[in-house]
Amino acid sequence: MIKVKNLYHSYSKDDKYAVKDASFEVEKGEIFGFLGPSGAGKSTTQGVLTGLLQLQKGEVTVAGYDAKKFSKKMFNDIGMSFEQSNVYNKMTAKENLAFYAKLFDVETKDPQELLELVGLGDKANLKAGDFSKGMKHRLTFARSMINNPKLWFLDEPTTGLDPAIAATIKDIIWNEKKNGVTTFLTTHNMFIADELCDRVAFIVDGEIKLIDSPRNLKLQYGAKFVDIEYIKDNDSARESLSTVEAKDRNRIKELLDTYEIQTMHTKEATLEEIFIKVTGRGLV
Amino acid sequence: MKLWYSFTKELKLASRSFYFYIELFFAIIILVVVLFAIPENFSNSTTEYLYLDMPVENAAAFEARLLDEDSDNTADKMEIKIKKELIPVTYYETEDRKIYLVESEDDLVKLADNKKQLGAVIKVDMSVSPPVTSYKYYLQGYETDRLKNLYKVIHNSNLATLEAAVEDQEVRSLSTEYTVLSDREHTIPSLLTFNGSLMGMFIIAAYIFLDKEQGIIKAYAVTASSVWQYLMSKTLVITVTSIVTTAIIIIPVMGGKPDYLLMLLFLITTGFFASGIGLLISAYFRSMAKAFNAIYVLMVAMMLPAIAYFIPGWEPFWIKLLPAYYIIQGFSEIIVKGGNAGYVLLLSLGFLAAGSVLFIWATAKHKKSLTA
Structure with missing residues (x-):
C-alpha cells in the first residue's frame, strides 16, 4: 500500500535533512506504527506520503500513486486525522462532516452515524467552536473516516483524550483493520503502538533505526524479568531478577527456598524501554 | 459540483x-x-473681502452697482468678530458671490488672513488724468499660477474686448447624450x-x-x-x-x-x-x-x-x-x-x-x- 525508498526531505532545501534515507513498506491491511520523539521526522514523512509536502528526493508510492505526480483521485482512498484539530469552528459538527463528504467522489459515511461512533452524537448540532479540545480531536478523527478510506493516516489519534474515549478510538481503529483498512499511525505513545500495530518503525533525527513487530522486538531486545516480593526478618522485601542471567536465576532459587514469597510476577520489557535501548533516546 | x-x-x-x-x-x-x-452639488459661491480706496463718489457708484446685483437689494451692515476684535463690514450677496466691503486695508488683511479668503483693494488714483484704477490682491498662497495669470490678463486687457471675444466664441458639443453628474x-x-x-x-x-x-x-x-x-x-x-x-x-x-x-x-x-x-x-x-x-x-x-x-x-x-x-x-x-x-x-x-x-x-x- 505504501512504498518508500531512500526518502530525503529538507525544509531549508540544503543538507539539513528532517528525514534522511528512509525506506520502508506498508502492506495492505497492516497497522504500521511510526514512532519517535517530537522533531524526529514523523510528521515530515507523513506530510510527503499525503502530498502535503512535495517529494524532494527518493521514491514514494502511495496506494499505487507515484508521489511525484499525486492525483486528486488518490484522496478518495485516503483518510487523514491530524494531531492539531482543524475543523470549521463556525460550523456545527454535522455541517463539518457533511461538507467534507461532498468533496469526495466515492460513497461516504453518514455524518450522524460517524458522530455517534466517536461519542459526539448528541453534539451534532453544536458549533465546533464551542467544543472542548478533546471533542474537536474526535471530530477531526471522525472526519478522516468520512470517505471510507482504504489507507488511513492517523497522527496521534488518542492525544488529549480521556482513557475511556481513547479506548473507543482504539476499538474503531481495530475494527477498521478487520475491514481491510491499512493504517499508518504516527505517535510517540508506545502503549498505543504496542496494542495496535502489526509493525513499528523507530525514527530518530530523521533516520529509521529499526522496523519490526512489537512481539519480535520484545523477543529480541526485551530481557525477561521476575518481580519477587518476600518476607525477610519480619519485613517485606522486593527484588527484580532476570530469568536469563545465571546469577539471577540462582538468586530466584535461593529466594524460593529460603523465604516466604508474597507475590511473584513475570515482566516483559516495554516498547518504550526497547526504544530507549535501541536508539539511546527517550521519547520526549 | x-x-x-x-x-x-x-x-x-x-x-x-x-x-x-x-x-x-x-x-x-x-x-x-x-x-x-x-x-447634491457643492456651492459655487465665492467669498470676497474688498476695500474701496477711492473718492466717496466713486465708492458710492460702486456700491450702488453692488446693490443692484444684490439678491434682496439691501446692503447689510454687520460686524465680524476676529479674535477679540469686531470689524465693521457691509455685506452684499449675489447669485455666486458673497462680498464684504471693509473700511480699511488693515481690516481687509485681518479678514483675508483669518477667513482664508480672497481680499482685494480697489484703488482709483485721481491724481492723474484720466484717473487710473488698480487692484491689489491678498491671496492665500495656494492659488495656482493659472489663477494668478488670469488676474494679470484681466487687469492688463480691455475688459470690453475680452467680453466681446468670449461672446463671439461658438462652443459645440460633440455629443448631446451626455448628462453631467x-x-x-x-x-x-x-x-x-x-x-x-x-x-x-x-x-x-x-x-x-x-x-x-x-x-x-x-x-x-x-x-x-x-x-x-x-x-x-x-x-x-x-x-x-x-x-x-x-x-x-x-x-x-x-x-x-x-x-x-x-x-x-x-x-x-x-x-x-x-x-x-x-x-x-x-x-x-x-x-x-x-x-x-x-x-x-x-x-x-x-x-x-x-x-x-x-x-x-x-x-x-x-x-x-x-x-x-x-x-x-x-x-x-x-x-x-x-x-x-x-x-x-x-x-x-x-x-x-x-x-x-x-x-x-x-x-x-x-x-x-x-x-x-
Missing part, C-alpha cells in the same frame, strides 16, 4: 464571520455619508472602486490567512477537491459580497440611472482581478501580520487614482499605470447617462484577462505553499 458545495459552504461561513459584517457596515456608512454629508454622484465611482473592488482584495487575503491559521487548508488539501476550487469558492463569495455592498450604495443614490447589467459585469470582472491580487498576497505570505506591509502599500497605490479623479489638474502619467484608475473610469462611464459602454466592455475584458493570469499564478503558488 464540488465548486458549488465549496461556494455555499464559504457563503455560510462568511455570513457567520466578522469580515462580512464589516463590509456591510462599511457600505452603510458610505451610503449615509453620501446621502447626508455630501450635498451631480457632485454627490461624482463621488460614487471612487467609492465603488474602494468598496467593491479593493476591499475584496483585502478580505479574500484575510479569509485565507484565517484558514491557514486554523489548519483548515491542510484538511482541504487531503480531499479529492482541487486547490483552484478552494480559491474560486472564496473569489465567488467576495464577488457576491461586493455586489451586495455596491447595491446598498448605488441603488439609493443613483436609482434607475446606471446600466445595472454593465455594472454587474464590471463588478464581477474587477472583483475577480482584485481577488487575484489578494490570492497572490496570501500565497506569498504566511500570515496577515507578515502581509500587512504589502497590503498597505497596494491599497495606498490603488487609492492614488481616486485623488487624481477628484483633482483633474493632477494626473501624472504613472497614475494611468495603476489598475484602479481604469476601475474608476469604468464606473464613471457606467453611471453617467450615455456613457461609453464599449469602453466598459473593453475594460471588463482586460480585467477578466488580467484576473485570469493572477488566478492561475496564485493557484500554482498556493499548490506549493498552501500547506507548508
Whole structure:
C-alpha cells in the first residue's frame, strides 16, 4: 500500500535533512506504527506520503500513486486525522462532516452515524467552536473516516483524550483493520503502538533505526524479568531478577527456598524501554 | 459540483464571520455619508473681502452697482468678530458671490488672513488724468499660477474686448447624450472602486490567512477537491459580497440611472482581478501580520487614482499605470447617462484577462505553499 525508498526531505532545501534515507513498506491491511520523539521526522514523512509536502528526493508510492505526480483521485482512498484539530469552528459538527463528504467522489459515511461512533452524537448540532479540545480531536478523527478510506493516516489519534474515549478510538481503529483498512499511525505513545500495530518503525533525527513487530522486538531486545516480593526478618522485601542471567536465576532459587514469597510476577520489557535501548533516546 | 458545495459552504461561513459584517457596515456608512454629508452639488459661491480706496463718489457708484446685483437689494451692515476684535463690514450677496466691503486695508488683511479668503483693494488714483484704477490682491498662497495669470490678463486687457471675444466664441458639443453628474454622484465611482473592488482584495487575503491559521487548508488539501476550487469558492463569495455592498450604495443614490447589467459585469470582472491580487498576497505570505506591509502599500497605490479623479489638474502619467484608475473610469462611464459602454466592455475584458493570469499564478503558488 505504501512504498518508500531512500526518502530525503529538507525544509531549508540544503543538507539539513528532517528525514534522511528512509525506506520502508506498508502492506495492505497492516497497522504500521511510526514512532519517535517530537522533531524526529514523523510528521515530515507523513506530510510527503499525503502530498502535503512535495517529494524532494527518493521514491514514494502511495496506494499505487507515484508521489511525484499525486492525483486528486488518490484522496478518495485516503483518510487523514491530524494531531492539531482543524475543523470549521463556525460550523456545527454535522455541517463539518457533511461538507467534507461532498468533496469526495466515492460513497461516504453518514455524518450522524460517524458522530455517534466517536461519542459526539448528541453534539451534532453544536458549533465546533464551542467544543472542548478533546471533542474537536474526535471530530477531526471522525472526519478522516468520512470517505471510507482504504489507507488511513492517523497522527496521534488518542492525544488529549480521556482513557475511556481513547479506548473507543482504539476499538474503531481495530475494527477498521478487520475491514481491510491499512493504517499508518504516527505517535510517540508506545502503549498505543504496542496494542495496535502489526509493525513499528523507530525514527530518530530523521533516520529509521529499526522496523519490526512489537512481539519480535520484545523477543529480541526485551530481557525477561521476575518481580519477587518476600518476607525477610519480619519485613517485606522486593527484588527484580532476570530469568536469563545465571546469577539471577540462582538468586530466584535461593529466594524460593529460603523465604516466604508474597507475590511473584513475570515482566516483559516495554516498547518504550526497547526504544530507549535501541536508539539511546527517550521519547520526549 | 464540488465548486458549488465549496461556494455555499464559504457563503455560510462568511455570513457567520466578522469580515462580512464589516463590509456591510462599511457600505452603510458610505451610503449615509453620501446621502447626508455630501450635498447634491457643492456651492459655487465665492467669498470676497474688498476695500474701496477711492473718492466717496466713486465708492458710492460702486456700491450702488453692488446693490443692484444684490439678491434682496439691501446692503447689510454687520460686524465680524476676529479674535477679540469686531470689524465693521457691509455685506452684499449675489447669485455666486458673497462680498464684504471693509473700511480699511488693515481690516481687509485681518479678514483675508483669518477667513482664508480672497481680499482685494480697489484703488482709483485721481491724481492723474484720466484717473487710473488698480487692484491689489491678498491671496492665500495656494492659488495656482493659472489663477494668478488670469488676474494679470484681466487687469492688463480691455475688459470690453475680452467680453466681446468670449461672446463671439461658438462652443459645440460633440455629443448631446451626455448628462453631467451631480457632485454627490461624482463621488460614487471612487467609492465603488474602494468598496467593491479593493476591499475584496483585502478580505479574500484575510479569509485565507484565517484558514491557514486554523489548519483548515491542510484538511482541504487531503480531499479529492482541487486547490483552484478552494480559491474560486472564496473569489465567488467576495464577488457576491461586493455586489451586495455596491447595491446598498448605488441603488439609493443613483436609482434607475446606471446600466445595472454593465455594472454587474464590471463588478464581477474587477472583483475577480482584485481577488487575484489578494490570492497572490496570501500565497506569498504566511500570515496577515507578515502581509500587512504589502497590503498597505497596494491599497495606498490603488487609492492614488481616486485623488487624481477628484483633482483633474493632477494626473501624472504613472497614475494611468495603476489598475484602479481604469476601475474608476469604468464606473464613471457606467453611471453617467450615455456613457461609453464599449469602453466598459473593453475594460471588463482586460480585467477578466488580467484576473485570469493572477488566478492561475496564485493557484500554482498556493499548490506549493498552501500547506507548508
